[in-house]
Amino acid sequence: MDIVDPSRREVWQRFVREGILDQARMNKRIAESWYLCRQNNVNPFDGKGKIILAAPLLAERKKRNQRLLHIAMPILEKLQKYFQETKSILLLIDPEGYVLYAKGNQQVMEMAEAIKFVEGVKWTEDEVGTNAIGTSLRIREPITIAGxxxxxxxxxQWCCSAAPIYDENRELAGIIDVSYPVNHYPFHDHVLATVVATAYTIEQQFHMQAKEDELELLKHACNMKNPDSPVVICNNKGNIVWVSRCLRTSFSNMLDQSLENVCGDHWVIKSKTPIYSSVHHDMIGYRVMLQKTENHDFNFISTTFHFAGVIGKSAAFANVIKSCEKVAKTDATVHITGETGTGKELIARAIHQNSRRKNRPFVAINCGAIPKELIGSELFGYEEGAFTGAKRTGHKGKFVQANGGTIFLDEIGEIPPEMQIALLRVLQEREVVPIGGTKPIPVDIRVITATHCDLYQLVREGKLREDLFYRIYVYPIKVPALRERKEDIPFLIQYYCQKNNWPVSFSNEVIQLFMTYHWPGNIRELFNVLERIRIEYGDHIPSIPELKSMFIGWENQGEHRKSEQKTLSYREQIEKNHMMEMLEKTKGDIARAAAELNIPRSTFYRKLKKYHLI
Incomplete structure (x- = not known):
């Protein structure tokens, strides 16, 4: 519908009178705005500016937006020369819809003044109805509103073209607008393109200014009087850009990370001093004085409990440590559940090291890694001549080796049924009869078991004796998956870097990539990925695409999956679907899923890789 079309006024009049609109004849955005205006009781017979800031309030608003003005004004002044021969005005608006700057043809400025379209006015849809400035402000898109x-x-009587301006953080910084009388319509064809290009130029200047601001922060750091104080310099997003000499060991790979996340349990903010730009006078960052906390119980974690791994700051893992601290003081049997790679053995060792048995043996055995024919002799030992190939001197089993200390039975669910009765007897009587022997050997042990699957589900399936379940499931501790404690990832990365003397600094973008990934292999997979990066790239940090190639289970390969769909046979697709459904049913428990489908676990893993499910 052309703006000189006489039927346009009839469309407007009918909508104003009856609220009926032929949307097929209207731009979708404009029709949407008209309905909103009618709903908000905007007066269609008025539309002049109502809220106009007095000079002191306008000056205050300009001061609040001085970074926008500082960056945009030189560009707008150049653009003004381009428009000086046209009957138009150029405007800059803040994110709340207030006009901060308006300049242009004198005659057009007088027309604008007649409807109070001036500096300081609030020119939003709620105030003056559908218009390019207000509508662009709401929809966050460039738009032209004509006649x-x-x-x-x-x-x-106006044509207006407006476009949003975003700062370096992709936050709305303001709106740029060119307005001119409707009878100057032929000029309209290229205006919106010019406005959009100008908005883009201003946005690029925001990015350049952000880099200059960080350089100024670094200059500020160089001029510090006491560089050995525990001080960090942060930008206005709260991310670290510089750390003092005494903090570089602790914060070596934390540049560009959030100060709040980095402080964790060991540091508190003592003072925070704003730093202002010498160019645009806006705040560009902070000088933060830190103080080491004497009490590391900052996030519910006790200083009396010693844990060799990374605690981090997540509440989920803090609760695990609290449970470990409580049970370590007792001799209660503990059962640890958690996905593969979450650090179940590390938790078991921590319980042992914090118990009265800490100076006695800690003996770990993976029940799933021993053939069922040998597991009895491994656990209980054997006497001389007990079977063909037995050592002449016999063999002490793991229970006897652990006497006085702790035995850790990992993957307890893999114990074969015939061994479960013997294990139950040991747990009940606290004595072991070696294979081929008759004399029981008393043992004083603390028992900790672990599994990555639902132990009671094994009872329901008849794979685990119910009486054995109740013997080992006394004090359960669930170790969260890494995806459930993602706020600890920066600390785990820092731990790996320090342990391996790897002096790299990961950018915030890289850390966000690590935080986005779902980590099916948990902490073990995280350390494997870091190891691959260290071997492949040394002290150089690879690009984001290169990093993604390091993740075995990265799932955003849409094109690859489409090509896979084409190459899979019907039978393979059915098999893949069954595997996916079973993994969902077992909540990612691969051993259970393989058992449910009656597929050997090794074959199940091979098919998972084949179908790109891991």
Whole structure:
């Protein structure tokens, strides 16, 4: 519908009178705005500016937006020269819809003044109806509103083109607009493109200014009087850009990370001093004085409990440590559950090291890694001549080796049924009869078991004796998956880097990539990925695409999956679907899923890789 079309006024009049609109004849965005204006009781017969800031308030608002003005003004002044021969005005608006700057043809400026379209006015849809500035502000898109596309009569004689401006953080910084009389319509064809290009130029300047601001922060750091104080310099997003000499060991790979995340349990903020730009006078960051906490119980974690791994700051893992601290003081049997790679053995060792048995043996055995024919002799030992190939001197089993200390039975669910009765007897009587022997050997042990699957589900399936379940499931501890404690990832990365003397600094973008990934292999997979990066790239940090190639289970390969769909046979696709359904049913428990489908675990893993499910 052309703006000189006589039927346009009839469309507007009917909508104003009856609220009926032929949307097929209207731009979708404009029709949407008209309905909103009618819903908000905007007066279609007015449309002049109502809220106009007094000079002191306008000056205050300009001060609040001085970074926008500092960056945009030189560009707008150049653009003004381009438009000086046209009957138009150029405007800059803040994110709340207040006009901060308006300049242009004197005659057009007088027309604008007649409808109170001036500096300091609030020019939003709620105030003056559908208009390019207010509508662009709401939809966050460039738009042109011409003549009777405006909702209120005050703007019917105008054409306006506006575009949003975003800062370096992709936050709305303001709106740029060019407005001119409707009878100057032929000029309209190229205006929106020019406005969009100008907005883009201003946005690029925001990015350049952000880099200059960080350089100024670094200069500020160089001029510090006491560089050995525990001080960090942060930008206005709260991310670290510089650390003092005494903090470089602790914060070596934490540049560009959030100060709040990095402080964790060991540091508190003592003072925070704003730093202002010497160019645009906005705040560009902080000088933060830190103080080491004497009490590391900052996030519910006790200083009396010693844990060799990374605690981090997540509440989920803090609760695990609290449970470990409580049970370590007792001799209660502990059962640890958690996915593969979450550090179940590390938790078991921590319980042992914090118990009265810490100076006695800690003996770990993976029940799933021993053939069922040998597991009895491994656990209980054997006498001389007990079977063909037995050592002449016999063999002490793991229970006897652990006497006085702790035995850790990992993957307890893999114990074969015939061994479960013997194990139950040991747990009940606290004595072991070696294979081929008759004399029981008393043992004083603390028992800790672990599994990555639902132990009671094994009872329901008849794979684990119920009486054995109740013997080992006394004090359960669930170790969260890494995806459930993602706020600890920066600390785990820092731990790996320090342990391996790897002096690299990961950017915030890289850390966010690590935080986005779902880590099916948990902490073990995280350390494997870091190891691959260290071997492949040394002290150089690879690009994001290169990093993604390091993740075995990265799932955003849409094109690869489409090509896979084409190459899989019907039978393979059915098999893949069954595997996916079973993994969902077992909540990712691969051993259970393989058992449910009656597939050997090694074959199940091979098919998971074949179908790119891991």
């Amino acid at each position: 009777l596309d405006h909702y209120s009569v005050a703007s019917h």
